[in-house]
Amino acid sequence: MQVTPVAGLPEIREGDDLAALIDERAVLQPGDVLCVASTVVSKAEGRTFDFADFPAGERARAIADRLEAITGESKDPRFAQAVIEESEELIVEAPFILAVTHFGHITVNAGIDRSNVPGGDLLLLPEDPSASAERLHEALDVPVVVTDTSGRPFRYGQRGVAVGWAGIPASRDWRGETDREGREMEATVQSVVDELAGAANLVTGEGDGGTPAAVVRGFEFGDHEGSNNLFRSEADDIVRAALREWEFEG
Numbered sequence: 001m002q003v004t005p006v007a008g009l010p011e012i013r014e015g016d017d018l019a020a021l022i023d024e025r026a027v028l029q030p031g032d033v034l035c036v037a038s039t040v041v042s043k044a045e046g047r048t049f050d051f052a053d054f055p056a057g058e059r060a061r062a063i064a065d066r067l068e069a070i071t072g073e074s075k076d077p078r079f080a081q082a083v084i085e086e087s088e089e090l091i092v093e094a095p096f097i098l099a100v101t102h103f104g105h106i107t108v109n110a111g112i113d114r115s116n117v118p119g120g121d122l123l124l125l126p127e128d129p130s131a132s133a134e135r136l137h138e139a140l141d142v143p144v145v146v147t148d149t150s151g152r153p154f155r156y157g158q159r160g161v162a163v164g165w166a167g168i169p170a171s172r173d174w175r176g177e178t179d180r181e182g183r184e185m186e187a188t189v190q191s192v193v194d195e196l197a198g199a200a201n202l203v204t205g206e207g208d209g210g211t212p213a214a215v216v217r218g219f220e221f222g223d224h225e226g227s228n229n230l231f232r233s234e235a236d237d238i239v240r241a242a243l244r245e246w247e248f249e250g
């Protein structure tokens with residue numbers, strides 16, 4: 001399998017035809033998977049905002065005050081307001097905001113970025129990253145994964161994860177197949193789009209590299225059942241339930 005960054009993409013602006021810009025620079029073949037950083041999908045979709053767009057309400061001010069007291073850093077309540085508006089629910093408000101986005105992805109600050117955002121203060125995630133992926137998929141005729149860099153519980157460091165996808169199932173199911181000792185696997189559902197996102201994120205990088213897209217060549221989904229379940233449902237998520245009850249003391 002090869003993962004190749006798409007070189008030479010310009011700074012992406014609202015209204016840009018991202019599919020055409022990628023198509024001009026990448027030779028896509030059948031079987032390729034295109035991974036695109038949510039950052040540029042958001043820029044093209046006009047998801048750049050200013051603090052002034054999010055006048056802070058009472059809850060945002062309370063969250064910012066608390067975070068300021070905990071961290072000793074100044075916190076703009078309008079940032080908290082943006083996170084609130086981008087979220088279905090805030091699972092944790094301190095010592096950081098852990099949010100459920102409207103499309104079901106759970107991440108710190110609802111994935112709102114303050115780096116790589118020329119012409120604005122804030123870059124929000126695409127409203128519906130799988131719909132964005134679907135549009136790119138239709139234009140380019142290869143499976144598309146929209147990625148973001150995200151932290152994980154239990155581990156230091158951030159990594160690429162899928163926030164949207166089209167043309168490929170989110171996961172492949174190994175249940176019912178056998179391991180090397182002939183034992184039937186009972187639980188293994190492999191999150192393929194996250195693994196593709198992680199591979200792509202290695203070559204797109206996090207800084208000023210200017211490579212927000214990567215082509216994965218030679219990945220084979222294989223003869224497996226696929227599923228589009230990636231974001232756990234509430235009923236199925238005991239960690240989310242436990243965190244709701246948890247209070248940060250400090």
Ligand code: GDP
Pocket residue numbers: 008009010011012013037038039040043113115116147148149204205206207208209210211212213
């Ligand atoms: P995120 O992981 O989706 O939040 O995106 P990052 O901010 O980590 O950026 C991923 C990659 O895309 C890095 O190599 C950035 O330099 C690059 N990048 C971000 N915005 C642009 C852009 O508008 N044009 C180009 N060519 N590269 C960009």
Ligand code: MN
Pocket residue numbers: 038039111113148149
């Ligand atoms: Mn991001």
Ligand code: MN
Pocket residue numbers: 037148149205206
């Ligand atoms: Mn990143």
